[in-house]
Amino acid sequence: MKAVVITAPGGADVLELREVARPSPSYGQVLVRVHATALNRADLMQREGKYPPPPDAPKDIPGMEFAGEVAELGPGVQRWKVGQRVFGIVGGGSYAEYLVSHERLLAAIPDSLSYTEAAAVPEAFITAHDSLVTQASLRASETVLIHAVASGVGLAAVQLVRALGAIPFGTAREKGKVVRAKELGLEDGWAATADMSEMVSLAKGWTGGRGINVVLDLVGGAYFPASIELMAPLGRLMEIGTLAGRDAQIPLGRVIASRITIRGTMLRGRALEEKIAATRAFEEQVVPMLARGIVRAVVDREYPLAEVRAAHVLLESNETVGKIVLRVA
Ligand SMILES: NC(=O)c1ccc[n+]([C@@H]2O[C@H](COP(=O)([O-])OP(=O)(O)OC[C@H]3O[C@@H](n4cnc5c(N)ncnc54)[C@H](OP(=O)(O)O)[C@@H]3O)[C@@H](O)[C@H]2O)c1
Secondary structure, three states, X not given: OEEEEEOOOOOHHHEEEEEOOOOOXXXXXXXXXXXXXXXXXXXXXXXXXXXXXXXXXXXXXXXXXEXXXXXXEOOOOOXXXXXXXXXXXXXXXXOEOEEEEEHHHEEEOOOOOOHHHHHOOHHHHHHHXXXXXXXXXXXXXXXXXXXXXXXXXXXXXXHHHHHOOOEEEEEEOOHHHHHHHHHOOOOEEEXXXXXXXXXXXXXXXXXXXXXXXXXXXXXXXXXXXXXXXXXXXXXXXXXXXXXXXXXXXXXXXXXXXXXOEXXXXXXXXXXXXXXXXXXXXXXXXXXXXXXXXXXXXOEEEEEEHHHHHHHHHHXXXXXXXXXXEEEXX
């Protein structure tokens, strides 16, 4: 089969489309013919040699999500039939014509979604749903602040927050991105500057002085202590990404006085059982919303698999709104 291979740690030019051995499904696994996959920041780090994939994933083929069709069933598979349209997350290896997945890590793609749209869903929506609902126990009418709000995860979160009856606010470094996020339900946003006190004042204004109930922090760095300053009592801060820096000060007095919960999260490093639980929650609570058009995939741009280098360069530019998809078949 054809697959994109990381030939050495480095920039986008180390990615090459090569002929590699097709995987075969073992017990409980399904062989998926991949029609489309999508990019994630983790792919860039893996390409640079800074983020090794988990042991059960191909070492040199990046890609953590996919949409495709069931091509072959391994022994013991019960949930699927050959030809069904499925999507999901995988530890690695989705920049390829075929991959294997545990049968319970797959969900059925609603008929209304194309493969391109479906490939833009799993990582963004499972991360956002798991963080907001499963971990932060978001309730209707609560307020949520989402950093990097026009990112793949950010725009999934905006839509889910709205769909759950809560109120999404967000930050992005470009005003145009805040405007785009408003089209998908964002209540209000901050076009970020280096002055984090602006964000704290705005958030207090948005919430009538009460503070934000849940923060989805996709960027870290200076956003982290400022987020703690603007949170409501019993607020929950979900630490998801570190694009603005891996180290931050913690205003401990505020954490104690406001009884704030800080929780880190990561999908890729989880045990199979935990990934299955997140996938089942997604299947039960998010896929029906996708099917009815209550939430939708946001695709910035699609490239053929052979143009993977250009796709990586675009992601690195920070200019995207939503997801970049690679069309495989
Ligand atoms: N923990 C997990 O399980 C998990 C899962 C998925 C993703 N993530 C992480 O979540 C983050 C978002 O992922 P994604 O795929 O949704 O992202 P994305 O679509 O690639 O968008 C990321 C956005 O972050 C903003 N950004 C980049 N550098 C920044 C900086 N120095 N300061 C502030 N903002 C910056 C940029 O928007 P602006 O230019 O508008 O600011 C950029 O477009 C990444 O860090 C990713 O690794 C974590």
